[in-house]
Amino acid sequence: MTDETASLLAARDLRVTFPGRRGGGSARAVDGVNLDIAPGEIVALVGESGCGKTTLARTLLGLQKPTGGEVSYRGTPLRYGSKDLKAYRREAQLVLQDPSGSLNPRHTVYDAVAEGLRIHGEVADERERVADALSRAGMRPPERYFLRYPHELSGGQRQRVVIAGALVLEPTLLVADEPVASLDASVRGEILALLLRLREELGLAALVVTHDLGLAWNIADRVAVMYLGRIIETGPVEKILTAPEHPYTQALLSVLPEGGTPVVLSGEPPDPSRVPGGCRFHVRCQALASGAAEAAGVAELCRTTDLPVLDGRGTLAACHLAQARVALPTPAASGERGDVEPQG
Known part of the structure; x- marks a missing residue:
């Protein structure tokens, strides 16, 4: 599953440094990372806060340009021109931790989900695709939610809208940064079950960034444990979390x-x-x-x-x-x- 020829997304010797404060040394946020995600595979990236997980995720999405190393998608190195990144981000979508911060409070659910289609100029069948994305995310019947605003929804519903906004472009990869951390325990299982169902129905691959090893056990095929900018252990979830x-x-x-x-x-x-x-x-x-x-x-x-x-x-x-x-x-x-x- 992790053979390079079969990788959907791959990082090779990836490095990201930031200037140090007050003339100090550069901070090595990502300090040499190799990572492969195969089509349809769910990889959990785990570690303490500050270990570099979010910086690595942003770099894999092209939101942060690496200082060294390379990200490749379907075997082709990622390029950082605006057109190249726009095409790539249609394939790889981000789901953030806080749905309240991800959604514009002045936009209806319909506008929030349709935003990606409008950015990419794909508005011919907009209503049908928005409805389909909401339905796949568990917001049924979707038309009931079109004119609602984020403050009228529960936390779980807001996270489903964020997921629908990612699904509307029919991506092959989701990068989910702490996707259930801000949700009540009763809702977390529903969102994790949704991500698993999307993998089964759509063949979606996912990188799930989390500090919660229990979440990794419930959702991941493989685990990569990160510490101080580097992956220090990786393998199948059963092996890493039992031995x-x-x-x-x-x-x-x-x-x-x-x-x-x-x-x-x-x-x-x-x-x-x-x-x-x-x-x-x-x-x-x-x-x-x-x-x-x-x-x-x-x-x-x-x-x-x-x-x-x-x-x-x-x-x-x-x-x-x-x-x-x-x-x-x-x-x-x-x-x-x-x-x-x-x-x-």
Whole structure:
């Protein structure tokens, strides 16, 4: 599914830096990211606030020009001329966290959904397409909502209108930035079910940006965990959320119900203009603090040796300890009987 020839959207060594404050070093918001999204695939991009998730999403949509690296769509590098971006944004649509902020309070539901068609000059069958988009988003019968204003709708209904505004252009990819974070718990499940249904009915791919690993479990095929500008673990959702390799992912999961003893990370994520040497997580890493990395003989590597950018395929963790465990010989490789229990 993640073979490059089959990728709908791909990022290669993507980097975005912003000027530092008061003459300080540049902030590395996205610091070397490889990511693939296949047609019809839902990828969850998870991590703490400030880790670079939203900047990465904006860059994938062409809203932010990368400092380095490349974004490609259907194998063609993204170009940043106005005509090129307009054509691309017809295919890739953004769904924001706060539907109230996404909708103009002076525009009716009909005008909000029709806006994309008017921008792209596709008004010949406007009414029919607006009605179809609202219907697909669960606003039925759609005509009932045409003349309503955002303040007359519930939060869930407003989010459905935002989704309808994205669907009206018949895109192939949705980028949803915290799509249910501002909604009541009773409505979140409905919106997630809607996104899954749209994937089944329309073959839509989606990148869902979230800090909520429970949401990722319910909706995603794959998970990419981001920390300090870089993806530090990626793989199928079942593998990452049941047997994570990276200590950061383990800490994120520990706070979920039935996640075991919560792991309290020390301090805050480092300043992206001062990314620490070695593993970028080592200053907060519970495996290093507990002595597990020392016992595995990788503590000095954790402190001094950076890890390569993950290639975006398979199940991978940018962690010296995880890689050391993978490198340990299996009983079969070391000539031991398969029924002998491993020691230590």
